[in-house]
Amino acid sequence: MRFCEKCGNLLVVEKKRKNIYLVCRKCKRVYKTKGEKLRIGSAITEGKKKIIVMTEKDQFAELPKTKIICPKCENMEAYWWMQQTRSTDEPPTMFYRCTKCGYSWRSYG
Ligand SMILES: [Zn+2]
Numbered sequence: 001m002r003f004c005e006k007c008g009n010l011l012v013v014e015k016k017r018k019n020i021y022l023v024c025r026k027c028k029r030v031y032k033t034k035g036e037k038l039r040i041g042s043a044i045t046e047g048k049k050k051i052i053v054m055t056e057k058d059q060f061a062e063l064p065k066t067k068i069i070c071p072k073c074e075n076m077e078a079y080w081w082m083q084q085t086r087s088t089d090e091p092p093t094m095f096y097r098c099t100k101c102g103y104s105w106r107s108y109g
């Protein structure tokens, strides 16, 4: 499981010809994979491209959970992870993802 170095969003797996890339859906940044073994789940088609994604269940099952209120659906539990988004002398940003509706948000706390 990998996160975008720029915005901290979760990366999805995209297959182009024989190469597999990790793509950030938010800022469209593309990361090359160095022969990493990727766990690939379902294949979906977006436009003309065939995109293979890891199942969200697999990705988020590895994350710790915490009790926090989702701003969207008021569910009381969310997955969380930390990501260094800007310069290294700034504290890392906390990200949350609701276990119920899948809404993601960040905290600068
Ligand atoms: Zn990004």
Ligand SMILES: [Zn+2]
Pocket: 070, 071, 072, 073, 074, 075, 098, 099, 100, 101, 102, 103
């Ligand atoms: Zn929610």
